[in-house]
Amino acid sequence: MPEVRRVATPEAARAFHALPARLRHLGWSVPLRWEERRQFDPAAFGFLADHAVARFLALREGRAVGRIVACVPQDGSAPASFGFLCLEQDPAVLRALLDAARGFIAAAGRAAMLGPLSFTINHEVGAQLGWHDRPPMLRMPGTPAWLPALLEAEGLAPVQDVLACTLDLAAERHSARFAALALRRAPEMARLRLRPMDRRDYTAEVERIAALYNDAWAANWGAVPLRPAEVAGLGRLLRPLLWAGEVVFAEWDRRPVGLVAVVPNLAEAMPADGRLLPFGWVGMARALAGRVGSARIPMLGISRAFRGHPASALAMGALLREAIGLARRRGWRKLEISWILEGNAAMRNAMARLPAPVSGRWRIWQGSTG
Missing domain, CATH: 3.40.630.30 (Gcn5-related N-acetyltransferase (GNAT))
Structure with a gap:
């Protein structure tokens, strides 16, 4: 041993x-x-x-x-x-x-x-x-x-089990479908507002992200709320990723409905030895600037207060369209939405409609300490 x-x-x-x-x-x-x-x-x-x-x-x-x-x-x-x-x-x-x-x-x-x-x-x-x-x-x-x-x-x-689903932007069908839906439901869409994260109010915005995250994911299997001491760490993690990435909030009649976060895939540029020096920082700087071929959506959620409400489907559709638009503007060809609980039928159906097929699976185990 x-x-x-x-x-x-x-x-x-x-x-x-x-x-x-x-x-x-x-x-x-x-x-x-x-x-x-x-x-x-x-x-x-x-x-x-x-x-x-x-x-x-x-x-x-x-x-x-x-x-x-x-x-x-x-x-x-x-x-x-x-x-x-x-x-x-x-x-x-x-x-x-x-x-x-x-x-x-x-x-x-x-x-x-x-x-x-x-x-x-x-x-x-x-x-x-x-x-x-x-x-x-x-x-x-x-x-x-x-x-x-x-x-x-x-x-x-x-x-x-948790899943990753990957959207090939060349094959996506969501943007056109949602544009037609938005026209049909124009009165409701007028009540929905999307706004990017306000970097001038960074600390407060990070707290809003954490509050929405804790609410939207609270009923999920294994959910653990972000605690106050952890929220500051979230802010430090997000800041460099937002050079090319974005967090977008959805509001219904000025009330928070949900959010989406899109960040460049830094893993494409990760140094093989994990070291920034002497030259690893060059690739990482390019990745932080968005010069990669893919991106990840680590957060996409709707507040529990709006589940089953007309705002829920509209906000989800609008947030996805916004994420796809950002990816196109940045030149990212692939967009991974991860992770998703295997049993989350609503999210898996949404991925199928994009279409974003399953592209990865990870398993969690439990064991006794006795």
Whole structure:
């Protein structure tokens, strides 16, 4: 069995963050090291203020062969989780890592854990099932084809699948259909207003995004609201993405109905080793400026108060048309909407009409800590 140690030194932290690049050939996606390090810095990532987090490294003969993170929210209604997985194809390594995560989570009084989640359902989610040749997409993790079987061999049970759906702009039918619908329902459309995020009121706008997100996604499986300490981190994450991306709000009679966020796919330009220096920053700067071929919609939702209301379908259609228009203006050829719960029939039907077929699937498992 490999030895598992908690990351407690700068040297161990460097090994932890370097591992995905070293094991990239196995199918692991490589995060930007600078950004990932910030996720474990309490001064930079407010999420850590109300979550107990531990990083672990698996070592064999002094060499890192795997890593995992355990996360326990102070809020007892939110699930404990494991995530940031990366390891060699070795069941013994996975078993040792999961045992370390289970021990940390059990010591905090939790009997169960979900994963892979890095850190919660609001962050990177799941392990890939199929589509292993799909192009990389921002914050949609790439994992090896053998990982699901290893997780289930360790007694973890699948509990949820989430999907990505990709629209090829050359084939989209939504814009023309919605234009005809808007003409037929002109009196109602007059009550609907779309507006871009006001960057002059940035902090307040980020709080509005978080409030709409918490409301629109509250009834979804596994929903975890963004807490105040996390909202500031959301603002820091969004700011560079909005150089070429956009958040658009929909309002009905001046009341918030929903929103859509569209961001360039930085994963197209991710340095192979995850490092910005010496030259990785060049590609990332071009990607932040929108010089990529694809983009992602990470948020598309309608307030619960308007579910079943005429404003709901009109707002959803208008927000999608706006996202498609932005993609066209930026020269993005593909638009991925992700992630979507497999059981969300309304959203899957909307994707079929675009058409945006399923282009990726990730699974989440649950296990006991006892």
